[in-house]
Amino acid sequence: MTWEAWVAVSAAVAAVAALLLVLVLWLRQRELRRRIESPRESATARALRLARDVDEDAQLVAFVANPSKPDVPALRTAVLEACAELGLPAPLWFETTIADPGVGQARKAIAEGADVVVAIGGDGTVRAVAEGLVGTGVPMGLLPLGTGNLLARNLDLPLSDPMAALHVALEGRDRTIDVGWLRVHRWESDVDDAVAEAADDLPDQLDLPRDHIFLVIAGLGFDAAMVSDTDEQLKARVGWIAYFVSGMRHLHGRRTRVHVRLDDQPMTSTRLRSLLIGNCGKLPGGITLLPDAELDDGWLDVAAIDTRGGIAGWAQLFGEVVLQGAGMRNDLPGKIGRIDHTRAQEVRVVVQGGEHVQVDGDIVGRVTELSARVDHAALVVRAPVA
Numbered sequence: 001m002t003w004e005a006w007v008a009v010s011a012a013v014a015a016v017a018a019l020l021l022v023l024v025l026w027l028r029q030r031e032l033r034r035r036i037e038s039p040r041e042s043a044t045a046r047a048l049r050l051a052r053d054v055d056e057d058a059q060l061v062a063f064v065a066n067p068s069k070p071d072v073p074a075l076r077t078a079v080l081e082a083c084a085e086l087g088l089p090a091p092l093w094f095e096t097t098i099a100d101p102g103v104g105q106a107r108k109a110i111a112e113g114a115d116v117v118v119a120i121g122g123d124g125t126v127r128a129v130a131e132g133l134v135g136t137g138v139p140m141g142l143l144p145l146g147t148g149n150l151l152a153r154n155l156d157l158p159l160s161d162p163m164a165a166l167h168v169a170l171e172g173r174d175r176t177i178d179v180g181w182l183r184v185h186r187w188e189s190d191v192d193d194a195v196a197e198a199a200d201d202l203p204d205q206l207d208l209p210r211d212h213i214f215l216v217i218a219g220l221g222f223d224a225a226m227v228s229d230t231d232e233q234l235k236a237r238v239g240w241i242a243y244f245v246s247g248m249r250h251l252h253g254r255r256t257r258v259h260v261r262l263d264d265q266p267m268t269s270t271r272l273r274s275l276l277i278g279n280c281g282k283l284p285g286g287i288t289l290l291p292d293a294e295l296d297d298g299w300l301d302v303a304a305i306d307t308r309g310g311i312a313g314w315a316q317l318f319g320e321v322v323l324q325g326a327g328m329r330n331d332l333p334g335k336i337g338r339i340d341h342t343r344a345q346e347v348r349v350v351v352q353g354g355e356h357v358q359v360d361g362d363i364v365g366r367v368t369e370l371s372a373r374v375d376h377a378a379l380v381v382r383a384p385v386a
Contacts, residue, residue, distance in 0.1 A: 223276065
């Protein structure tokens, strides 16, 4: 074997060993873990101002469903029966369209007096419904039917039991969470986001900047290219594993020169594979990319991800991700695979030549300049009772 092959094999063995170590630690600590709640009184006060004081047995529930999901017809019958059994008024039911993935439907639900609006579908449907509910004080419930189910995952909602998720949507507690907004200032290719366009009062003004909502993570570089290149048919068959299959095709992609400004600090320049701007950090497969991120802390967590050394660098990076998910950090210098963490309330990014950009798994386009900001405690969601 060549020395490059030996390095690759050694790195792979080290990554597997790190994964086994994390699994042991996770099993020992699983019963001790609890979701971190923000101690700040401001979030609680905002929740009291925004959330409606609705008697649980009289709330009017509206469902916004993505009809392309195969489980929706049977689920509609089940949720209507469940509402009737609880003695709730006949719920409202709306379905998304290609032209409007849920923004207008959520706004119509509010106009018709809904006390809670439940998004039924994947991350795109959740983004759209959240766009329609931001700042209204009307809680959003989730029945996750997608591939990633990113926000539901970070809220510790049931992912494989829609009726259990319905119970949370109807009888859970209201809490406020932050919302991220990404704005494209310059682009290399056309920018396209059905959610932002549906939210725009002037949909024909394509040359005007739009705010693209994200609830979990916006990303630039490798992660967005991976999402863009994922085979939809494969994703339908194997779920989130399809993203990893796509990612393998981009392991040897180029590193990108990125200029970043955090809040009012001077702009800095670095080379990296991905830049992540997150509101929370749990991903499928037990991966935690942003271990310090909280949904309601008023901050965006920023991660600069870089690798060198080919497969060895990616193997070390994988080990870093696994270890940080278990609460362990490797701060040794000279690493060929690294994740640098920081946080800000506003982020400005410039990339010469453009890079793919995604928001919660939806591709925006190839962008050369963007900004992101956090909207603190702007959305009320239904969460499990602590």
